[in-house]
Amino acid sequence: MADTNIIIIIVAFVVAIGAIYILYSIILFQGGSGKKGDELQLSTKNILDQVEVLFDKKEYALVQLLATKYLDRVPSHIDVRIYLAKAYFEDRKYNQAIRQCLTVLKKRPDDLETRKVLGSCYIRKQATTKAIKEYEYLFEHSKNDKDITRTLAELYRETDQLYSSISIYEVLSDLLDIEDEVADVQSILAExxxxxxxxxxxxxxxxxxxxxxPNDVDTNRKLTELYIKIKNYPVAIETLLYMLTFVTDGKNLLWVYETLVSLYVESEDYEKAIEYSEKLLDIQGSDKFKVRNDIAAYNIKLNRLGEGIAILEDLAMMSQNGFDVTLELADAYIHQKEYQKALERYTLLLDKATPREAKxxxxxxxxxxxxxxVDMSEQNKFDESFEYLKNATQYNTLNPEIYYNVAKNNYKKKDFTACVEAINKALEYDKQxxxxxxxxxxxxxxxxQLGNFFEEKKALxxxxxxxxxxxxxxxRVGLMYTAQHDIKNAEDAFKRAILYNPELIQAKYNLALLYESxxxxxxxxxxxxxxxxxxxxxxxxxALADLSTSDFF
Incomplete structure (x- = not known):
């Protein structure tokens, strides 16, 4: 312990002697009288050595004092001025540093060290355009300098000069030898x-x-998101499945499974969506209720209505409110044409619904x-169909589909006058x-059907x-023109009908009839x-047989 204290005392003594010598030199430098030669107590070499020693010791204030006094008398000493500029920069006196750098560059425009200090000053002062100008010069004259290349790339990126930034980062990537640094640059280039x-x-x-x-989670995640952005779902899925081989932390594992499920849904592969949803149930942090609800929906998509309904019934019992899941359950009953069960579910909801939910x-x-x-109408049970449409008006009298389906029923029953009356009402309520x-x-x-050809033409x-x-x-316009023997317009109408729906078989048949002549x-x-x-x-x-036969006569 005593030896350590002695060493500390000796070092402190040496530093103190050095400081005293430097101060003494400054005093001699400042205090001479008489001839100019007598005033310069330190030679050019001595002053440069002194400011260099002081700068290395981070005595920036002393560098500024000594260099300033010397430059007052010998303003042409560029090397001392460079140290002064650097001392100002380190002391965060950027305006003074800039002035000194500009003075140096008037004499030495190719001094790269000074340009770097100047560029760094502009960066600190957020004068980005000026900083870029200096670093572009530095880059052109020292392309293998990694720090200069990196700084220029960053400046371009900060100013949204993205293509220029990409170009310089690519140069930087080629200059780097350390894999960590290369990987970081590639990440920036990707973004x-x-x-x-x-x-x-x-x-x-x-x-x-x-x-x-290869097992970097963040990069694999960003890669997956990019595949999703361009809708390359198969490769996105492949990447996610690969991630499952090494991802262990709960947060990322949750993201992988949730994204896998969403992609399988997007691809309409509901079997896989169910498979990975069931695995998702075991992941910490997953919304178990929502996942089970989704599994029910996927089963319904696969027409496995029974399985989907069973899950929804369980969820409805588990849920305290259960509004949304009960709506889904009712919808599943409707898909299965179990309308009475759906009606019971909706009725139960109305008893405890808020005004907004009731609407x-x-x-x-x-x-x-x-x-x-509609289901009753398809079975030709028109009385029941009309009754259900009447019930529908109790809940939303302005729904135009009620009156459209009334019109359809009347059309099927050949009551065309009632059909016209109902369809006009549907048109009236179809505000959008x-x-x-x-x-x-x-x-x-x-x-x-009523023979009202003027009204038919108006509707069409x-x-x-x-x-x-x-x-x-x-x-239908084509048929109307055909009835009027307007062959040209009829042909044009049939052709356009086929153009917009190539599967419209009646239009093809009627056009063929016109072509026979x-x-x-x-x-x-x-x-x-x-x-x-x-x-x-x-x-x-x-018709085809008749045409073929007549060809022989």
């Missing part, structure tokens, strides 16, 4: 290339980083009765024109003004197309 939407370059950068750290349930009850009515095309088409058909004209690419409307080969071709779509189309069979 920058994503920003400029150069996704192939971003993929390349991520893969180069993974070549160094939602009322709208859903209206939809339920409409679907129930959500179903306008469908309603106008039915209106035209009803008027056609209104339809094609609203939706000029409606294939069914164009087809002036283009028999085209007529045959269309009849064959019709029979490819529907081999049982008897009229097309007979």
């Amino acid at each position: 920058l290339n994503e920003q400029v939407k150069d996704y192939p370059a971003a993929f390349e950068a991520y893969k180069r980083r993974l070549g160094i750290y 939602t349930v009322n709208l859903l009850l209206c939809e339920l009765y409409i679907k129930w009515a 024109n959500e179903y306008k095309s469908k309603y106008l088409l039915m209106l035209s058909e009803a008027h056609h 004209t209104d339809l094609l003004k609203y939706d000029d690419k409606n294939p069914e409307g164009l087809y 002036n283009n028999r080969d085209k007529a045959k071709e269309l009849y064959m197309e019709v029979l490819e779509q529907d081999p049982t189309f008897e009229e097309a069979k007979n």
Whole structure:
């Protein structure tokens, strides 16, 4: 212990002697009188040695004092001025440092050390444009300097000069030897290339980083997110499955499973979505209720309604409120056409619903009765269908689909006058024109059945003004022109109908009928197309046979 104290005392003594000598030199330097030669007590070499020693010892204030006094008398000494600039920089006196650097660069424009100090001053003062100018010069004259290259790349990045930043970071990556540093630069390059939407370059950068750290969770995660961004779901899934081989922490494991499930859903692979949802249930932090709810939904998507409903029934019993899950359960019952069970669920919800929830349930009850009515109509049970549509009005009298389905029932019953009345009401309540095309088409058909050809034409004209690419409307207009012997417009209407719906078989058949008189080969071709779509189309069979037979006479 005593030896240590003696050493400390000796070192302190030496430092003190050095400081006294330096102060003495400054005093001699300042205090001489008489001739100029007598005033300079220190030689040029001595002053440079002194400021260098002081700078190395981080005595920046003494450097400034000694160098300033010396430069007052010998302003041309560039090396001393450089030390003064550096001392100002280290002392955070950036304006003074800048002035000294600019003075030096007037004499030595190629002094890279001074330019680096100047550029660093501009960075500290956030004069980024000036800093970039200095570092661009430095880069051009010292391309193998890693620090200069890195700083320039960072400056470009800070100022959103992304392409320039990418270019310089690529140079930096080639200069680096340490794998950690290369990996960090590749990560930056990946992010920058994503920003400029150069996704192939971003993929390349991520893969180069993974070549160094193949099990880096963050990089694999970003790579997956990029695959998802470009909708390359198979490779995103492949990457996630690879991550499962090494990811252990709960937070990232949760993200991997949740993302896998969402991608399988996006790809409509509900079997896999169920498989990984069940695994997700075992992951800490997963929302068990939501996951089970999702599993029910996936089962319903796979038409495994029983399994889906069983899960939803369990969840409804588990949940204190259960509003959302009960809605899903009711919807599942509707899919299975168990309308009474759905009605019971909605009724139970109404008993304890908030005003906002009650509004939602009322709208859903209206939809339920409409679907129930449609099902009855398909079975030709029109009385029951009308009754359910009447019930639907109790929950939302303004729903236009109620009156549209009333019109459909009346059309099927051949009560076309009642059909027109109902469909006009549907059009009146369809404020957003959500179903306008469908309603106008039915209106035209009803008027056609009534022989109201002027009203039929008006409905079709209104339809094609609203939706000029409606294939069914164009087809019916074609029939109307055919009845008026307007062959040219009829042909044009049928062609457009087929253009917008190549599967519209009746339009092809009627166009073929028109072609029989002036283009028999085209007529045959269309009849064959019709029979490819529907081999049982008897009229097309007979027409084609007639054409083929007549070719021999």
